[in-house]
Amino acid sequence: MRLISIRHCRPGMRLAQPICTDQGTILLNTDMILTGSMIQRLEQKGIYALYIHDEATADVERNEAVSAETRQIAAKMIYRGFNEIIHAEQKWKARLSPGTLAAFRTAFEAILSDLKHNHRAMGLLSHMYIQDHYVYAHSLNVTIYATAVGLELGYNDKELLELGMGAMLHDIGKLMVPREILYKPGKLTDQEFFQVKKHAEYGFEYLRHQQGIPLLSAHCAYQHHERMDGTGYPRGLKGDNIHKYARLLAVCDVFDALTANRVYRSAMLPHKAMEIIYTGSGTQFEKKVVEAFHKTVAIYPVGLAVTLSNGATGVVVDYNRDLPGRPVVRILKNPDGSSAEPYYEIDLARESTLMIVQCDTIL
Template sequence: MNVRWVALKYIKPGAVLAQRVADGRGRTLLARGIVLTDSLITRLKRVGIRAVCIENASTEDVVVTEMVEEETKIEILSMTYETLAALSSTTSFSYKVKPTFLRSQFGPLLSEIIHQLRQHNGAGEQLGSVYLSDGELFHHSVNVTFYALTLGLQQQMSETDLIDLGIGTLLHDVGKMRIPQHILRKPGRLSHAEYRTVQLHAQFGYDILKDIRDISTKSSLVALQHHERLDGSGYPWGLKAPEIHPFAQLTAVADVYEALTANRVYRQAYLPHEAYDILLADKGTKLSSAVIDAFAQTISIYPIGMSVRLSNGDGAVVIKPSADNRQVPIVRAIENERGEPIRPYELNLATASDIHIVTCES
């Protein structure tokens, strides 16, 4: 597939979609092959789409292998959306989501996701590909789950543990459904009182999940402890390393990375390598060294097809992870700083010390 993920603000009319465009719940908005017009681009911006995948002759040999199949992503997004909505109330549940049967609902789908990840040897080269202007809670939850399961596979967890981990990560932020939206979506800095209110979501989530009979204690502890830190600086209880469940320690790494690389109402997303550097800065003090080592060995932070701008001004596309360092990609430069086509050339950024990525344009 000839692909290039490009932010809508850089898209010009006449670009052809190389992949379908989906809305927040995974439903198709525009099909593959559609030619984008000014009005379509405006409509996509209005519904919060941040980037689209377009055809590009300079990358026609680049093969994107999704770690999780598109249909499976749609199904898990939809199920997570419905479940979080249902669990936001303690008094009523959707007829589609019975509180005592969540494991039986999620289990088969999580098993399929685990199977698909195993087929790719657990290497997370194409994860977290939801491009919205401000990631919705269920999108964040699904992306965290993909990262967490990849890390769990690398650590050779059993199938049962992987499913328990998956349920815990899909529902780890369910407590935020009880936090006022004006606080969660506040564009400016939170007051001390507002921040304390947000912190309550960990306990709220645990209180919701612990009473669901077919969800394990391990899964519930993910909701309670995913903001705890090894040095005791986290919340809600200020636990230290031995007191924090391994599932929560693993989720913390996936949660921090996914949150940093997503756009928020109060800030733009960090570049993937900047977010990774933040993980490394907290390695062994706040975040688990073993989990971060697993992250480094399995997850490529620059997805194939991502558009980037290099420090020399050229626009490029990620074509594969570098064998020298999975967190620094090999790119193909295809345009100059004015957006004009150039003779393509490839560059291994792991060994090109004088050139680096300055921004992502997707």
């Protein structure tokens, strides 16, 4: 399968991965033949790339650390819980039902189980989900990234539960921000941006009064926009004054935001998003967390077309768990530009003199 920009998709192409909604429902299943109207509708809904069946990569599978089934279950749980708040008569005073709190915990435990039993680098999570309210999908993605990084950092089960629940609910305060501001396509006014920033305090105040939510999970909502150098909000905390869960979430939150489409800008490729995070390592973000994130998340998605430093071009076909930035590449064209017949693969983890110098943009 091949990762292709939605703008380069054509009628007759066959899907290699399903398209889901942020509610966990499959909209278009694997092997669906695309039509012109389908492609147009997907682009309108914010889908910016698709996995398409391709002869040169027909045997390539996108085996994720968290299964599609687990993602669908967790997405439904998050949708149910957040809608419970959205449709409450008084959002500020609403209480999550015991059943919903149990569902959040069940969803997290399913994610944790998958990650513990599948020691693969984390792939790109953002590009194949149609979003009704971007907080839903973003919350799920950040939970998966954060749990994987927590495992990498050696967190125990209690810490992982506090972190995971905090990640799942870190943006819950945005449900208290007017929808027309959250989805405004143009630049926010100073007053509108002030309202958006209030979501960290809204979320903390809401969660700390919920029975069954650890107080440290509530602090994830409060502090995930704080930065190591004190330039964050809402309190301008610095360094170790920011809880370690929030320091971890800061990296996961920014990475997912950068690699997902928003109404005000297009998504970035993962390696570009990682460059931005590295720029802030030691100033905005904790170095230890950035390094753990880099070891955990594959910044070159399977199916992405790349050019190597020797001039050869190919497609990423697999990750290396210990070196996610050094994937396995199937060479389709030799350094001289001739077609590779037969195709062959280069494991960049074993070829230290070669590196990826260019990625074919999927945006």
